[in-house]
Amino acid sequence: MTQRLYYAEPYRRSFDGTVLAVDTVAGHTYVTLDQTAFYPASGGQPFDTGTLGGAAVTEVVDREDGTIAHVVSGALKAGEVVAGEIDWARRFDHMQQHTGQHVLSAAFDRLFGVRTESFHMGQLSSTIDLVREVSESEIAKAEDDANRVVWEDRPVTIRFSTAEEAAAMGMRKESARTGTLRLIDVQDYDLSACGGTHVDRTGAIGLIAIVGWEKFKGGSRVEFLCGGRALQRFRVWRGALSAVQKHLSVPPIEMAASIERMQDDAKAVQRTVRGFQEKLATHEAQALLAQGSPVVAAIEGWDAQGIKAIAAAITAADQDAVVVLFTTATPAQVVVARGASSKIDAGSVVKQLAAKFGGKGGGKPDLAQGGGLSAPVNELIAYARTLL
Numbered sequence: 001m002t003q004r005l006y007y008a009e010p011y012r013r014s015f016d017g018t019v020l021a022v023d024t025v026a027g028h029t030y031v032t033l034d035q036t037a038f039y040p041a042s043g044g045q046p047f048d049t050g051t052l053g054g055a056a057v058t059e060v061v062d063r064e065d066g067t068i069a070h071v072v073s074g075a076l077k078a079g080e081v082v083a084g085e086i087d088w089a090r091r092f093d094h095m096q097q098h099t100g101q102h103v104l105s106a107a108f109d110r111l112f113g114v115r116t117e118s119f120h121m122g123q124l125s126s127t128i129d130l131v132r133e134v135s136e137s138e139i140a141k142a143e144d145d146a147n148r149v150v151w152e153d154r155p156v157t158i159r160f161s162t163a164e165e166a167a168a169m170g171m172r173k174e175s176a177r178t179g180t181l182r183l184i185d186v187q188d189y190d191l192s193a194c195g196g197t198h199v200d201r202t203g204a205i206g207l208i209a210i211v212g213w214e215k216f217k218g219g220s221r222v223e224f225l226c227g228g229r230a231l232q233r234f235r236v237w238r239g240a241l242s243a244v245q246k247h248l249s250v251p252p253i254e255m256a257a258s259i260e261r262m263q264d265d266a267k268a269v270q271r272t273v274r275g276f277q278e279k280l281a282t283h284e285a286q287a288l289l290a291q292g293s294p295v296v297a298a299i300e301g302w303d304a305q306g307i308k309a310i311a312a313a314i315t316a317a318d319q320d321a322v323v324v325l326f327t328t329a330t331p332a333q334v335v336v337a338r339g340a341s342s343k344i345d346a347g348s349v350v351k352q353l354a355a356k357f358g359g360k361g362g363g364k365p366d367l368a369q370g371g372g373l374s375a376p377v378n379e380l381i382a383y384a385r386t387l388l
């Protein structure tokens with residue numbers, strides 16, 4: 001058994017420990033001490049990092065036999081006394097998130113009787129899974145109540161008791177553990193059995209901000225940020241919003257409506273352009289037909305839909321016409337069409353172009369389209385002529 005200093009002293013950042021064993025597990029050096037302030041990954045909270053005897057601690061593992069293994073990158077010897085130092089910024093962040101989770105879960109439980117099934121602390125945000133779906137208004141009420149408790153700066157104490165005593169005190173969730181339980185008591189708000197590290201007053205959580213939620217396994221998965229993470233996210237969003245604001249020149253509250261208007265405007269412009277294109281296609285078709293059939297050309301400034309309109313205008317005007325039109329974009333798109341009296345198979349022409357120049361496409365004998373043709377337009381035109 002390793003004595004877990006963080007159980008009683010979660011604010012302890014440094015300690016001395018005696019090395020009991022040094023093992024190699026899957027190529028890693030596992031160091032076991034008589035006591036440690038390093039928190040191992042468990043209960044949804046990630047492990048601490050830091051240094052041990054000057055060597056970097058890259059992972060901390062909670063082992064079945066009750067010992068804690070420190071994965072280190074340096075050489076330590078059994079019997080020596082080493083100084084441990086934990087990365088406090090990382091640990092304190094975990095303490096903020098973890099305590100915030102207790103308060104937030106308690107808020108859903110107290111206000112709506114909705115239990116938390118599981119908790120996960122990720123690198124950027126944390127989630128709790130609630131047993132039923134919650135509404136937007138319930139989310140807001142739970143968030144408000146949780147932050148009220150943060151701002152009341154209530155003491156968070158650690159108590160040890162038997163399972164029976166704990167049950168009599170009214171825990172939020174029964175513990176499956178037997179023997180002595182470690183209880184985290186958020187004064188007059190939440191009592192939970194937990195082996196993790198927590199701040200000693202709710203004020204140190206700073207803020208509990210719910211950033212999103214979704215349906216999950218018949219319930220809700222709620223994503224939240226506490227303290228420093230909430231501030232970090234606020235900065236990221238502030239940067240993103242001010243960048244958008246430079247383009248839109250409207251306050252954040254009006255951005256969604258402003259973007260919707262721009263999208264509507266863009267669609268209207270597109271419809272107008274299509275109308276002009278169709279009219280212009282008739283003129284382009286006449287100019288191309290004047291050069292004789294088959295018409296094989298690349299049309300600058302027209303998209304796939306535009307060259308299709310030109311091809312349709314050509315085959316409508318001349319029953320014997322055969323037409324192959326490319327866009328000038330890279331890779332190029334192609335439309336092949338034929339008049340009612342012509343015998344060329346347009347689909348086959350497109351397939352042969354795609355086979356030679358890459359891309360894909362196909363269609364019917366009278367009209368076919370393709371795209372992704374990677375070659376200069378003069379090569380496309382020259383090859384297309386050999387297929388007609």
Ligand SMILES: [Zn+2]
Nearest residue numbers: 098184194196
């Ligand atoms: Zn906890």
